[in-house]
Amino acid sequence: MNDRTALVTGANKGIGHQIARLLVAEGFTVYVGARDAGRGRRAAEEIGGGARPLVLDVTDQDSITAAAGHVDRLDVLVNNAGIGASPAAPDVATAEEFRQVYETNVFGVVAVTNAFLPVLRRSPHPRIVNVSSGTGSLTWSVSPNPQFTPGSGAAAAYRSSKTALNALTVLYAQTLSEGGFKVNALAPGLRATDLNARAAAGGDPAEAAQGAVRLALLPDDGPTGEFFSWDGTPVPW
Template sequence: MNTAHVSGAQQPVALVTGGNKGIGKAVVARLAEHGYLVYLASRDLARGESAAATLQGEIIPIQLDVTDPASLSRAVELIQKRSGKLDVLVNNAGLSVGNAPPSGCDLQELRATYEVNLFGVVAVTQALLPLLRAGERKTIVNLSSELGSLALHSYPDFPYDKVNLLAYNSSKTALNAFTVLLAKELRDEGFRVNSVNPGFTATDLNAFTGQRSVEQAAAVVVQYATLGPDGPTAGFFTEGGSLPW
């Protein structure tokens, strides 16, 4: 059930980008189960509304294209008017364009990937920081991937050693850098900023070849989205604990 009202100033408020399908939708569902008012953000509002209608809890679908400044401004204004704060931001929206190795990667594909996976995350986070500062929980989770780990790629026995994609992999490496640098900047304000690897999950990003369900992936994401004030920051985590950068 989708409801569009705020049930009290103390209720925690979250926003999930790319929340209309896959891992994002499962994260929305789990946060709503935890009592959050969740803004389900999607590029196509109709798809967001359809997704929200299938879920239980307080969920507000909003239109948000992370690459469109006007769309982002409208979303921020809506959240400001309805809630006046944001406790948790889950930067879930992402894409993978092409599968070329470094020597053959098309620059347009590289730019398109970075536009969403890095620049979009930076833009959304910067725009929402005032609302996050007004919130009590001050938590940011960036969905990364073990494919973004430089250390793991240096190991010859890395299970995904052959997945040598310049665009996607390096965009997640850059995202991890943003995570660490932002966490350092905001540490004294009580923020928790972490990258989370949900694991190889069956979504349309990989033609549903992943071995994990979206529910399993969402459980890891929400674990770090709902950290207490003593929780870690500036980390790279997966279901089993920390990952090397």
């Protein structure tokens, strides 16, 4: 199993960087997806081992197509790239703010996943991990939860984009079930990243990365089409 290959989008920093690092430690060759070639190269050099830089802008179809042309096999795809943008509630957020967030967090996931499905289908154990957010849980949005104060409509664009990503997780899991795929979503918790000002005070990104790697390494009888917290506990949709 030492010839396993993974792609992590947005892997030059934050949670994605830690996911790539842990997958390399598991013996994977890991494509470190990054929009900027220099940052991707530096991240891959820092990780070392089987890390390989891959220029990949999830909002640019030409970039996605070119990246897919460099990968001839793939066992794990981690859709990690995401943006937070505006903290505004829906009554003041603009449609353009929603479009900007959805372009990366939703449409980018569809474009990347579909572009790499041909090589994922060659794997005997294909896995897709979508890095979502507990703030995208509709259940937690209307009941006590560890993510935010119930009744708050803040960060509407980001949170609704993650709800949409959760729906895509279910639909991909159902569509790909006969191909041996395991497709799951991860709620990484609040982590010290540059997603937004609040996130800067969060916990260790490596802790969240461990949750993503756990889903990437699921056995063939493992779950699919489900939503898990970083510690492995189920998250309600």
